[in-house]
Amino acid sequence: MTNNTKITLAHGSGGKLTHELVSQLFLPNFNNVALSQLSDSALLPLNGMKLAFTTDSYVVKPLFFPGGDIGKLAVSGTINDLAVAGARPMFLSAGFIIEEGLEMSLLEKVVRSMKETAAGACVDIVTGDTKVVEKGSADKLYINTCGIGIVDDRTNLSPSSIEAGDKIIVSGTIGDHGLAVLSERESLGFNPLIQSDCAPLSGMIGKLIASGANIKFMRDPTRGGLATTLNEIVNPQKYGIVIEEQSIPMNDGVRALCEILGYDPLYIANEGKVVVVASADDAVKIRDILREDDLGKDAEIIGNVVEDARGKVCLKTVIGGTRIVDMLMGDQLPRIC
Amino acid sequence: MTNNTKITLAHGSGGKLTHELVSQLFLPNFNNVALSQLSDSALLPLNGMKLAFTTDSYVVKPLFFPGGDIGKLAVSGTINDLAVAGARPMFLSAGFIIEEGLEMSLLEKVVRSMKETAAGACVDIVTGDTKVVEKGSADKLYINTCGIGIVDDRTNLSPSSIEAGDKIIVSGTIGDHGLAVLSERESLGFNPLIQSDCAPLSGMIGKLIASGANIKFMRDPTRGGLATTLNEIVNPQKYGIVIEEQSIPMNDGVRALCEILGYDPLYIANEGKVVVVASADDAVKIRDILREDDLGKDAEIIGNVVEDARGKVCLKTVIGGTRIVDMLMGDQLPRIC
Structure with a gap:
């Protein structure tokens, strides 16, 4: 079925090979x-x-x-x-x-x-x-x-309701969980310690739902990180996503450690963050409700759903360029969750 | 909490140490x-x-x-x-x-x-x-x-409805699964091969429920075998169980291999059997419904719920003696399921 004859660590990464395993083995069987x-x-x-x-x-x-x-x-x-x-x-x-x-x-x-x-x-x-x-x-x-x-009866979450013009909101800093685990595992002794964001988000998300804001879709960017989650959201027939590098919240320690080790924080696992796709009208309201909760205090609107670049996630970099952000290939950090 | 400072294979046996782990660690915490x-x-x-x-x-x-x-x-x-x-x-x-x-x-x-x-x-x-x-x-x-x-609305299964005089029915031969796995693992090459009884019982049990028979309680005798399951059913305040050795269905191969290896088939795991506790009036009916199904063709009434020997399981042996059958202690066959 797949091109690999053996299971590799990357099959458990949440990235491309995991998706291949799901689409070529699990889905056709457990139909x-x-x-x-x-x-x-x-x-x-x-x-x-x-x-x-x-x-x-x-x-x-x-x-x-x-x-x-x-x-x-x-x-x-x-x-x-x-x-x-x-x-x-x-x-x-x-x-x-x-x-x-x-x-x-x-x-x-x-x-x-x-x-x-x-x-x-x-x-x-x-x-x-x-x-x-x-x-x-x-x-x-x-x-x-x-x-x-x-x-909840009040929700009607579905990727099919997403349309160009919608906004992408992330509830806080990215990369904390993956790097906290890595630092501990490899005894990197980075100071101050990077703390995992691992936390249950049901309270905060419950408040979001109760607000009646027009939420189209939500996902938690765990294995494969924000980049993989956004790639799961885009639609090859209908829309792509453009995110702004400078809007993506990130702790200084995570940024520094990623630079030292050569990791891309967009692919690092989070365990206490939610990505929300919402109508543009309600994006600020959603960001502000998230910010009222301690777990969402760093929430930001980080991008837009666009008609161009269908099926693709594009990053507008701080220096003004644009690059395509693909789904995670391989596994940069195994056993992170 | 427990007397052991380390986890042993017996903590996963389904027997006494598993019960100790559950009652002393999991229950008090996940209350x-x-x-x-x-x-x-x-x-x-x-x-x-x-x-x-x-x-x-x-x-x-x-x-x-x-x-x-x-x-x-x-x-x-x-x-x-x-x-x-x-x-x-x-x-x-x-x-x-x-x-x-x-x-x-x-x-x-x-x-x-x-x-x-x-x-x-x-x-x-x-x-x-x-x-x-x-x-x-x-x-x-x-x-x-x-x-x-x-x-199913028609059922009201609860150990608390069990009373002296009820019958114990088992849906077929015991010990097949555990010995099938053991034989394969140890390459015993026993001939004919012992086949695991591993099968979904929902169809057969559904028919039993639909019959309206007075079923008090059911359990599948997996890890720890029939002996451990019956020990989980007895009640120290109210009743014990007496089973008749000669009524317990068993394949010849299982009996022979248990004798050779010194295993007690009462403690060997089953994966396609159900133990039913039922009112005496309906016991024969239940046995016969089970026998109509291929997975229950060897069903037998194997014993009684009794007021004596409260909290204990007693086995009347073929040669006329009686012995107490305790819950599994240790683990005679790890990684059987």
């Missing part, structure tokens, strides 16, 4: 309407309501990093996948795959972190599973979380 | 009504209906074994957890953790097997996730499946 929408959550009509259902496995290395840990990440990530689908997150599952020999105290710390994160977002972890594999058959601890939410 | 029932699925009231929600990770080794593979197992196991909760399985998620270097053709084979098993049970796989870890950080492939079902 159904809900899956084919490829949104962050499957949307399932059920007894007159719309259920959102999502899954993610977490294999982040190391398990603890500045600003979070695998437990906080697993709970936040799944909550965010529900929230960006316009759903109120309600129930989570937790499936643990543990390497034999893991310190019990470490597992306790992760479980307490999951508990606190879930409680903070008013979500219950209602079902679970534990598997243990022999030493050397896993790397300490992997966690899968699935989530169920109910889609 | 909520749905979880505290510790049933195969969480039961969640939602808009006037009752949702069943369950998760399981699969780490079976090897990935392919006589009668099944990790894909068929992952889909069947989660379907069965919903079905024994009285729910009609509807939607599944699939989360893959893949070791770098896995043959693409092998992944394709597993995905096709998942597709066929899901289609056979009229269930859609609606959402998924893929993570890839470096060579040596997993053992080829782990799969998590979560499932959502709707609980």
